[in-house]
Amino acid sequence: MDWNGRGRTGVQGMKLAVVVYEGPYNHEASDSAYNFVQAALAKGHEIRGIFFYHDGVYNVTKLMEPPQDDRHIANRWSEIGAKGVDIVVCIAAAKRRGIKDEVLVSNVRISGLGQLTMMAIEADRVVTFGD
Amino acid sequence: MLHTVNKSPFMNQSLESCLRFTQSGDAILLIEDGVYGAAAGTGKSALVEEALKNHQVYVLSADLKARALTNLIEGVKVTDYAGFVDLVEQNLVHAWL
Amino acid sequence: MSEKKKIMFTVRKPPHGTIYVYEGLEVKLIMAAYDADISVVFMDDGVLALKAGQNTKELGIKGFEATYGALVDYEISQVYADRQSMEERGMTEDDLLVIGEDEDTEEPIRPQVIDSSEIAAMMAEQHNILPF
Numbered sequence: 001m002d003w004n005g006r007g008r009t010g011v012q013g014m015k016l017a018v019v020v021y022e023g024p025y026n027h028e029a030s031d032s033a034y035n036f037v038q039a040a041l042a043k044g045h046e047i048r049g050i051f052f053y054h055d056g057v058y059n060v061t062k063l064m065e066p067p068q069d070d071r072h073i074a075n076r077w078s079e080i081g082a083k084g085v086d087i088v089v090c091i092a093a094a095k096r097r098g099i100k101d102e103v104l105v106s107n108v109r110i111s112g113l114g115q116l117t118m119m120a121i122e123a124d125r126v127v128t129f130g131d
Numbered sequence: 132m133l134h135t136v137n138k139s140p141f142m143n144q145s146l147e148s149c150l151r152f153t154q155s156g157d158a159i160l161l162i163e164d165g166v167y168g169a170a171a172g173t174g175k176s177a178l179v180e181e182a183l184k185n186h187q188v189y190v191l192s193a194d195l196k197a198r199a200l201t202n203l204i205e206g207v208k209v210t211d212y213a214g215f216v217d218l219v220e221q222n223l224v225h226a227w228l
Numbered sequence: 229m230s231e232k233k234k235i236m237f238t239v240r241k242p243p244h245g246t247i248y249v250y251e252g253l254e255v256k257l258i259m260a261a262y263d264a265d266i267s268v269v270f271m272d273d274g275v276l277a278l279k280a281g282q283n284t285k286e287l288g289i290k291g292f293e294a295t296y297g298a299l300v301d302y303e304i305s306q307v308y309a310d311r312q313s314m315e316e317r318g319m320t321e322d323d324l325l326v327i328g329e330d331e332d333t334e335e336p337i338r339p340q341v342i343d344s345s346e347i348a349a350m351m352a353e354q355h356n357i358l359p360f
């Protein structure tokens with residue numbers, strides 16, 4: 001099953017991009033973004049990409065260990081990435097905050113702000129979540 | 132256009148600013164702490180009541196339920212994440228962070 | 229690509245108390261190198277980031293007024309400030325920092341002060357809007 005758009009119901013051909021500015025748990029932004037992405041995928045939209053900026057870079061570190069009965073925010077994003085969605089952590093924001101490739105969960109990547117630029121240009125809609 | 136507001140109007144001017152920069156017919160979606168703006172009978176209800184004259188005002192059900200908000204201003208539409216996606220399909224978005 | 233996509237940045241937060249304005253500026257400089265029609269609008273507390281004479285030396289953080297001074301060199305010349313936001317905060321056009329200079333006259337260029345209705349109309353024309 002192609003989770004990234006084709007072959008499912010909804011408006012065909014709409015590309016959405018999602019940007020997250022805040023870190024996990026402290027703000028609702030990452031949860032809102034996740035729920036939005038899930039709903040968009042369920043409706044058959046293509047997610048052109050998800051971009052983590054500012055403290056948002058903390059959302060996808062495998063170093064987090066939330067209590068068993070809480071959601072695991074990093075693993076949730078990794079599962080979205082496993083569906084073929086391009087998840088990008090801003091390298092400049094990450095370096096500033098001590099986030100490197102080796103601490104990231106799988107199915108996400110570190111890259112430059114050019115990726116955000118391409119999302120803003122190529123996606124039909126950009127939806128931003130933050131504080 | 133679709134404007135998303137995620138701040139409580141009691142703490143923050145985002146909703147007021149958003150309303151100052153909207154054009155007639157724009158849709159407004161209240162999410163996260165923004166949903167408090169949709170509560171009826173509060174000191175800030177007038178903002179959304181006024182907005183409803185020229186705009187569709189939506190509020191995200193998951194955020195309402197989490198905050199035990201039930202008494203909403205008449206005319207505000209409750210929607211879910213799928214409805215949020217529908218609004219994004221139809222509109223350019225600006226988030227009033 | 230047929231025509232350039234219109235991308236607007238909105239700046240609504242004050243400078244220095246948080247990193248948003250600073251890191252937001254980094255995005256604008258990168259995006260300027262791409263094929264997009266960029267504009268930047270300062271509104272609400274964002275207009276405070278446009279105040280001339282910022283000195284962050286004692287704070288020990290890198291400021292950005294000098295970088296703002298090069299916006300026009302980066303080909304970011306559509307820079308606007310919301311009139312009402314400025315008035316509410318006691319700012320006049322004379323308070324605004326310089327974003328570049330005119331190639332011919334060498335006159336300093338400052339952000340253009342416009343009304344909220346003009347900003348609303350510009351927002352509606354965009355391909356995408358990034359709040360920074």
